[in-house]
Amino acid sequence: MSMPTEGPTAPRLKDVAELAQVSVKTVSNVVNGTTPVAEATRERVQRAIDALGYHPNLTARRLRTGRSGVIALAFPELPSPYFAELAVEVIAAARRVGITVLMDDTGGDPAAELRIASGLGDPMIDGVILSPLGLDQATLLSRSREIPLVLLGEADLGPVADRVHIDNVAGARAVTRHLIDEGYRRIAAIGWQDPSPRATAEQRLTGFRTALEGAGLTVDQALLPPVRAYFRPDGASAMRRLLKLPDRPDAVFCFNDLLALGALRAAHEAGLRVPDDIAIVGFDDVEEAEYAIPSLTTVAPDKRHIAELAVRCLMERIEKRYDGPSRLITPGFRVVVRESSTSAR
Amino acid sequence: MSMPTEGPTAPRLKDVAELAQVSVKTVSNVVNGTTPVAEATRERVQRAIDALGYHPNLTARRLRTGRSGVIALAFPELPSPYFAELAVEVIAAARRVGITVLMDDTGGDPAAELRIASGLGDPMIDGVILSPLGLDQATLLSRSREIPLVLLGEADLGPVADRVHIDNVAGARAVTRHLIDEGYRRIAAIGWQDPSPRATAEQRLTGFRTALEGAGLTVDQALLPPVRAYFRPDGASAMRRLLKLPDRPDAVFCFNDLLALGALRAAHEAGLRVPDDIAIVGFDDVEEAEYAIPSLTTVAPDKRHIAELAVRCLMERIEKRYDGPSRLITPGFRVVVRESSTSAR
């Protein structure tokens, strides 16, 4: 025997079988429900399973069947509130269908994202849910192993994988229109990226533009300060640039909530009151938006629904219940109006 | 054949062996270097490996060696910024040693925590890193399977497992002393729990007390409003209670940053300026603390170091490089002074 001898080994099918006085395969049948088992036997086996605390060895199952019941979930930036909140929903949705989730953090690095999309993170993985940031279409096509993949977010990486996203153009348009309805007229946007804007930036800018033009307003290029990334400091520094303008804006649409929170801070540092001197709105509806001072108006995707759809979609691929062309799924959103955009003007 | 037929099958040891005209075990020896192999043979085998693009099947290897290469990481509340930020560091530290992390969220429920600590999570798990909340020592002792376990945080669950934590008493004392040094005298603390305070509450209160007494100040029971949990709303409601007092405090030490952020909001709603009317400090140094308005003074644990130590410690147990008594590891912390506690008084 070469195995390391560690006290009580985890119970195996064999142990359950002996206790229940049946064959190993019968226990396997009870666990998987592949073959009908007589009610009396099933009950006896189930009692033995509970008594021993049996849990299937996924490594062995994977070796035998090629499936493990584990999927990977990768975000560019896990501590970002939006991703963390979405992650919890994905884990919950997966658990509801008996699937375990391995989390990973790519840092937005294309190489790390490709690694995940190829399932090389762990050989035991059946499928992947990935929110890409740096990955481009050509790179994704070069992945070494084609495992079922569902993409989250707005990046269009071609017809290689199913994708779940919300309508960014419509969301941006809706929240911009809300600013206009509240009476703001000189409206800036924080989140454009120059050079090489991400899909998020392009789509939210399009929505922003459409809303302004629809209201007969013009888009002032000076009111579109570019940012490097989508974190608080980026929002703060963009806001500072806006506030230095001779004719500063009276409202700002930030392309995500973190940018908005940074902008909020910069406005505060400049001695401005929000929303009386300047309105600020965001996108994502992270929990913190509700507790910001002032609380933040934002576009709220239905995170639970997104997670649910992504998991369902991936499982259909893994279980080969669906094998058609790649699908694009677009759940809805709401605009949540809070203090940061509702001055009594 | 029952395996799902997916295109060209990956090359196996057997294929390499046939091409190189040696036995399977010899190839295995070349790959793993367990047994010396003659130079000529090794070269021939290596050429065959390269020619076929052979890559070991980790699933099979794991089945054989009894290890899964997966560890579980469980927090009471994953979307909490402190836990999310720590989780990312653990994932990164684990990846550096070739280990995959399975994340779980216990909600602080003792039963869920026991399940995790027993390795009954879902897949085959080599070890567990757990941040317990509700679990007590007696319950932990009753775990059904003794798998390597490293605890994170201040809860002392006896000598059953290694534990990585920072010195909460010292951290609380240091940040309280900072408030005293800044000239604040009527100092409150938000985070006590009544009944059944957690270890966190007890230790941070002890540090708080020690600092006050060391400065010749007395602890006013009215300035210790209990909270239910450690989220923003708890901090906000405790703060509102404090502000209703006839003789309200001039500074508040919150036992974590989320409480402090909630307190900040309540102070703002009450029309108070921070830190001029009242100072607020926290604990954890979550990223958000730096961008709060005003930015938050807090106690900063070195999350990367904590994660590194926890993973290293666990791997030593898993690989049986260490089998001695359970260890208590206490990395350092810093007090990060920001705006919320530095009025020009």
Next chain:
DNA sequence: ACCTTGTATTCTCACGTTGTAGTCGCGGCG
């Protein structure tokens, strides 16, 4: 020349699981 020593390689089995091909017993039908 034969045996010992040691090194290089092969043989065989087991890890825990599931699919296939059975076996067993029982009731119904010819």
Next chain:
DNA sequence: CGCCGCGACTACAACGTGAGAATACAAGGT
């Protein structure tokens, strides 16, 4: 009365790997 068919269960093989025991072979000492 015997045979068929059916449902419930069992025996066995195999997934790819790694470890120990067994074997082959060469060199050196007697």
